Amino acid sequence: MKQAILAGTAAVWLLGMTASAASDADTLQQLVALERQAMDGWIKGDPAPALAILDPEVTYFHIMTESRLDGLPAVKALFENYRGRPLFESYEIASPKAQVSGDIAVLTYVFVWHAGGNTSRWNSTQIYRKTKEGWRVIHSHWSQTRPNA
Secondary structure, three states, X not given: XXXXXXXXXXXXXXXXXXXXXXXXXXXXXXXXXXXXXXXXXXXXXXXXXXXXXXXXXXXXXXXXXXOOEEOHHHHHHHHHOOOOOOOOOEEEEEEEEEEEEOOEXXXXXXXXXXXXXEEEEEEEEEEEEEEOOEEEEEEEEEEEOOXXX
């Protein structure tokens, strides 16, 4: 009897783990699709798709800022400086990983952009919160990777 209970408990646990892994994989696909929409906008010099995924209370770190930006209006002011100026010609989202806990997901990846024969690599951390409107970035942090030696 004990073995049957243990086997049943193990089966339920494994099913839960499989469902969780499937859910995390679905979330990863959703978040990467949102990031691609944003980056496709930047190829055209259009910050609107990037702004559309930001939460009103977003916080933002980037090499182009002296300190953390707080709130959508501050990030929008920064992004508007680049309207009409494509930031790169093509890009890759390398090694994406989503860590999900309830309505919060941390997406990390290496963003590789190409422009005019140059390539630049950036570490990206996007923290998303699931809202009634869908996933929204509540914190964004960008840093350049160490240059290749």
